[in-house]
Amino acid sequence: MDLKIFKNWRILLMVFCLILAIIAINPIGHTGVVIKSIDQDSPFYGKVLPGEKINWANEKTISKISDFDEFQNFTGVFRFMHNDKLDLVNIETPGLGIRFVEKTGSNIQLGMDLVGGTRVLLEPTENVTDEIIQQTKIALETRINTYGLAEVIIQPIKDINGKQYIQIEMAGGSRQEIEDLLSKQGKFEGRIPMVVAFESGSGVLKIGGNEYSVIYHNTTIELNNQYLSYNETFKLNNIDFKLENFTSKGAVFISTVFRGDDITSVCMQNNPGICTSTLTQQSTGWQFMFQIFLTEKSAEKFAAITQNMKSLVDPNSGESYLESRIYLYLDNNEITNLGIAADLAGKALTQPVITGGSKLKEDALNEKLKLQSILKSGALPVGVKIIRADDISPSLGKEFADSTIKTSIIALLAVAIVIFLRYKKFKILIPMMIWSVAELILTLGVASSIHWTLDMASIAGLIAAIGTGTNDQIMIIDEIMLGQKEKIYTLKQKVKKSFGIIFSAAATIIAAMLPLFFVGIGVMKGFAITTTIGILIGVFITRTAFATVMEYVLEKELNKPDKPIENKTVVPK
Incomplete structure (x- = not known):
């Protein structure tokens, strides 16, 4: 067999894309289970996040949800691997407080139609x-x-x-x-950390115009005649504090400067003369700003906490900010944090402006909306x-998946039989089947790369795209084999003619899919996206490679000289 065909750039491109697709799909799969949700009173709360994978616990490999059953009444130090990282958690009372879903065998994300x-x-x-x-x-x-x-x-x-x-x-x-x-x-809180450095075992905590001596003792901190341990809460100047951490070199205190009820309003839409909420394009990208309205009491807390803070210059922007940031929490979960402009130190502002930005408009808008939502305690607008x-029950979803696989196999066999009956050549049938499987792998690879969820509609789009590919392959073969009867076109011209039809058909189908991207429910959007991806892969990657192979496979047969007619003389008896 001539190996030159495997050096053709179209074949090499397709093979390269197939390798990338297989890597993206990861068909070998993962072991372990995925965290679906975590109870707030769970010992794992704050240690793990939804979506993380656990594949090992207390010397046992975890491959399915039932592997956790023996740990439901466990107490003591629990060792586990999450996202390939070893961690420990102390379980004082029975109960894990975590719900799991089993990890699929690959990176292909299945929709609720298939998993329930x-x-x-x-x-x-x-x-x-x-x-x-x-x-x-x-x-x-x-x-x-x-x-x-x-x-x-x-x-x-x-x-x-x-x-x-x-x-x-x-x-x-x-x-x-x-x-x-x-x-x-949620319960919203805005917190600002304050750091006190120790010299000779003591330091000073400054709040507004007041100063409080902080003295280090081996296991406690003495503050305002109180002895405090790790994570202990207290009040100073009518402000809530928590002792976050301390060593012989210093202590970190967390102050809560405002809560959800301290924010009387968040400006959602720009209303000149009343409140500000804008998104504007700058030379470096997009910048947003919006106004919030605070109670006088919370504004005074903010002023007292920031009054004595040092300012630092951001080397990237050249702007001056206070040494501490403000951290925004919902139900004790840190959502984000913001820098505090240096000129706000010690100011009791009841109508401060939140600013931020990003290079992309969509990212800036999403960040703006996220902050507005957090500051409204997660309330819906x-x-x-x-x-x-x-x-849809998981068993019904599994039944859907099994039926889809069986139907696809039957359809593939039926197509193979029809193609063989038409051409009666395995050297045509085998490449067509290989290319159909290749298009399936490439489309699934793209879906895995963009984290697109495959549901029943997406699978229907996948089948439609592969069906279109089979139709195009037949068109290419027919145009090439037409040379047996018509000699007016060269082989290259016949292939070029077939691709003109293929491109026109692909453009028509994609145009028909476009309305489904913008109108209708998400199911139809899934069908449109999968169909479009499959067709684009076929037109720009697999069809050209298939035409190259067919030119090679059929060229010798088409170039055979016509069999001469023998001149025979009939001799009468």
């Missing part, structure tokens, strides 16, 4: 703008991150009349979990109600 779960459609209780819908989405995502939930997809959608909805999908979840998500509103809920 709940899909709900939320309708706003009043007319809303695109901005309000986006704010609601960000608020829900903040709650998901705060309350320890994984495998949740939230997306705004529109119907054909332009009416807006929000769709929530929770793989392996229930309607009750989604209702709980909608009803929760508009009321929503559930107008539809679909529950």
Whole structure:
């Protein structure tokens, strides 16, 4: 066999892309289970995050959820590996307080149609703008991150009349979990750390115009005639503090300068003369700013805490900031933190402005909406109600998946039989089957790379794309084999002619898919995206490689000289 064909750049490109796709899919898979959610009273709370994988615990390999059953009544030091990192946690009372989902065997993410779960459609209780819908989405995502939930997809959608909805999908979840998500509103706190350095075993904590002596004792700290241990809380100047940590060199105190009820309002939409909320383009990217309104009491706390802080210059921006940042928490979970401009030190501002930015407009907008949601204690900007809920059991999802695999295999065999009956040549049939499998792998590789979730609609799109590919392959073969009857075109011209038809057909299909990207529910969007990915892969990678192989396979046969007619003389008897 001539190996020159494997040096063709089209073949090499396809092989290279196949290798990347297989790496992205990771078909060998992972062992372990994935954390779905964590109870706030769990000993693992703060140690692990939703979405992390646990594959080892107390000298035992974890490969399925039932492997954790023997640890439900465990107490003592618990050793475990999460995301390939060893960690320890002390379990004082029985109960892990963690819910898991089993890790799929590869990087392919399966939708709730295939693994079970709940899909709900939320309708706003009043007319809303695109901005309000986006704010609601960000608020829900903040709650998901705060309350320890994984495998949740939230997306705004529109119907054909332009009416807006929000769709929530929770793989392996229930309607009750989604209702709980909608009803929760977090406890918000803004905290600023204060560092006291010790000299000869003592230091000074400055709050406003007051100074308090801090004395180090081996296991405690003496402050204002109080002896404090690690994580102990206390009050000074009517401000809540916690002793975060201390050594012989210094101590770190955490002050709570405001809570949710201290923020009377957050400006969501720009209203000149009333409040500011903007997103503007600058030379370095996009910058946002919005105003918040604080009570006089919380503004005075902020002024007292920051009055004696030193300022530092940010080497990147050249701006001056205080030595400590302000950390924003929801239900004791740190969500984000902000720098404090140096000129705000000691000022009791009741209408401060929050600023930030990013190079990309979308990132800046999402960060702005996230901060606004946090400062409103995670409250939704508009009321929503559930107008539809679909529950799919895991067993039904598995049945769907098994049926899909069986149907696909039967369809592939049926296509193979029809192709063989048409051409009666294995050298045509085998490359066609190989290319169909290659297109499947490439499409799944792209889906894994972009973390696209495969549901039933996406699989239908995948089958449609592969079917289109088979049709194009037949067209290429027919155009090449036409040379047996018509000699007016060269082999290259025949292939070029077939690709003109293929590109036109691909453009038509993609154009038909475009409306589904913007109109309709997420299921139809999944069908459109998968179909489009499959067709683009076929047109730009696999079709050209297939044509090259077919040119090589059929060239010798097409170039055979016609068999001469023998001149025979009939001799009469």
